[in-house]
Amino acid sequence: MAIVGIGTDIVEIVRLESSLEKSDSLAKRVLNETEFRDFMQLSKLSGVLTRDNQVNTSVAKQCRFLAKRFAAKEAAVKAIGNGIGNGVSWHQIEVAHYETGQPFLKVTGRLKELFEEKGVTGAHLSISDEQNYAVATVILEAG
Structure with missing residues (x-):
């Protein structure tokens, strides 16, 4: 198997908070329909305590989810x-999970075409968040 590409991104979670407190327009722009439905379900889970006994508000949960x-x-x-651009939109990428909790990518539209053009046969996704940051790495392979 050959590596086609590697991508990593990091997001400061607090930067999304002020946007989400005002409206859900950023979430609607970034998340596809399925992801947005899951995002909205998080607003029903407010008041749960985190590991450090802090109240986890729905906005905080939604910020982590979106980040x-x-x-x-x-x-x-x-x-x-x-x-993003050049025919590829946020909605053409969905982050889904296997029953085990492992995340994976579902791609559609122009992004799916690019994957096919470059011979991508596998996509590996790792996501993590800790305190102020969310990070993700994607490794694409061919063959």
Whole structure:
């Protein structure tokens, strides 16, 4: 197997907070329909305590959710060498999870065409968040 591309992105979670407190327009722009539905479900989970006994508000949960997907999508388009634009939109990338919790990418539209043109046969996604940051790495392979 040959590596086609590697992409990494990091997002400062707090930078999304002020935007999400005002409206969900950023979330609607970045998330596809399925992801946005999951994002909205998080507003029903406010008041849960975190590991350090801090109240985890719905906005905080939504910020983490959005930051991780933003980072994953940016990492994916960096790995393919295109970026958002040039026929590729945020909605053409979905971050989904296997039953085990492992994340994976679903791609559609022009991005799927780019994957096919470059012979991508596998996409590996790793996402993590800790305190102030969310980070994602995508490795694309062929063969």
